[in-house]
Amino acid sequence: MVKYFPGQSVLRGSWDQVFTAFWQQYPNPYRHSTLGDQQDAPLAERLFPASVAHSVYILEDSIVDPQNQTMITFTWNINHAQLMVVEERCVYSVNSYNSSWTEIRREAWVSCSLLGVSRAVQEFGLAWFKSNVTKTMKGCEYILAKLQGEAPSKTLVETAKEAKEKAKEMALAATEKAKDLASKAPTKKQ
Template sequence: MVKYFQGQSVLRSSWDQVFAAFWQRYPNPYSKHVLTEDIVHRATVSCQCCSLSVHPGGFYRGPTNQTMATFTWNINHARLMVVEERCVYRVNSDNSGWTEIRREAWVSSSLFGVSRALQEFGLAWFKSNVTKTMKGFEYIFAKLKGEAPPQTLVETAKEAKEKAKETALAATEKAKEAATKMQQQQFV
């Protein structure tokens, strides 16, 4: 049995920008578990069709119709489970300045006795990584535009923790001041 996922995302950037960012998406501060991707096969094809046929381990780009298709899979932990992903990047039909990503994924495991649990885990893991990938694209777009990249979740959490410490210290000081005033009023 195989778990299947299908979804669509929209990046509010042009296809050319997405195509350029695709090659710079790692390292990604949101997906630190991926250091890089290896290209097994790459080709540019002229195709008038609506969808591109993707060779396993491949990457195809249709330059005239601004379509890019990728097929990726995990190398690590492949004995436990395999996660295969096919993405088709193309100009969004509602807004030509945006890019849509149609994503399909297949999660499989042949580990006897726990394959179903591993497939469920793998699908949940995959979905969480889609979110991280999209945040990574936003991070790259900001860098390419010369803007400050959005903060990562870790940076946001650190900032919130610092603010909480500052607030707690300020509250402690105010409480001490109030206690001192009350003490002084009692002795007067």
């Protein structure tokens, strides 16, 4: 049984910019090339041997046609294939509505041949795939912003780190203010 996932995305960058960003996509501050997302780890550890539960090795084959401004990528996993195969095909081309944007038509197939668990494994594979598409797109947008000379939006880790630092600063300021108010408060005479 095979699960099929079609999708389409638009990147606000020319085909040339997206093509350049594609080849500069790693390191991606939003994604690693492994299965190690925290939310996926417990299920992955039940499905895969513990020693390899967080590593999925993939191959990618790319066909680039600079004259027609298209790029087609084929990606598939080369390990864990006895359990699950995830295959993806993406076509990058100039957006038909706005020639300074690039569209990505994406198709994915998740298959599992194990009786009794194939549906659960396919659902896991599809959820994992969708999660990684989101992270890949965020990473591509991040790189595009850098290529376009814009300040890239902050990653979630950067935003969380800044929020934590701001909270520390506010707590320290509140403590100092409380000490100051306490020192100025009239003392109770008995």
